[in-house]
Amino acid sequence: MKIAVFPGSFDPITIGHVDIVKRSIPLFDKIIVAIGVNTQKKYLFSLEKRTEWIKEVFKDYPTIEVSSYIGLTINYCKEIGAQYLLRGIRSASDFEYEKTIAHLNHTMESEIETILMLSPSEYSSISSTIVREIILGKGDVSKFVPIEIVNGLSCHNV
Ligand code: ADP
Secondary structure: EEEEEEEOOOOOOOOHHHHHHHHHHHHEEEEEEEEEEEOOOOOOOOOOHHHHHHHHHHHOOOEEEEEEEEHHHHHHHHHHHHOOEEEOOOOOHHHHHHHHHHHHHHHHHOOEEEEEEOOOHHOOOOOOHHHHEEEEEEEOOOOOOOOOHHHHHOOOOO
């Protein structure tokens, strides 16, 4: 069984993330969208909220699961028996960063393959950071996040 982990903060999940996951469905038997919990980091949305939103977005996709983990992503992959680590690439700087991490991960766990998938140009400027700024500035994020999040935000005070 080919299992991939798609790790990230997803604070919140954007249409860029969703695009990468959906385009990866034919490649894997199971994709685990895994929220990495960094105790040093401050998030805008709670782990529960981020998990709930991702579950809603992928509720009609039986091979996609949502989970969370603490610690190194590579250790989490090993723990759950995932052979693939999936990441999205928006730009050359994303690539340089991901290349470094992938090389380090390969040195630690050579049996886990990193798969880098390019985002389409129309999504390459979308990031959770920008989405958070717009939300905090009371702007409209409906072109950047899935409808489930737009609906959720209308009853969520930040
Ligand atoms: P992290 O905090 O690990 O960067 P993110 O939630 O920001 O987590 O991103 C998770 C993954 O999704 C990363 O591989 C990131 O490069 C990718 N990603 C983020 N935004 C986009 C986008 N607009 N298009 C494609 N991939 C994206």
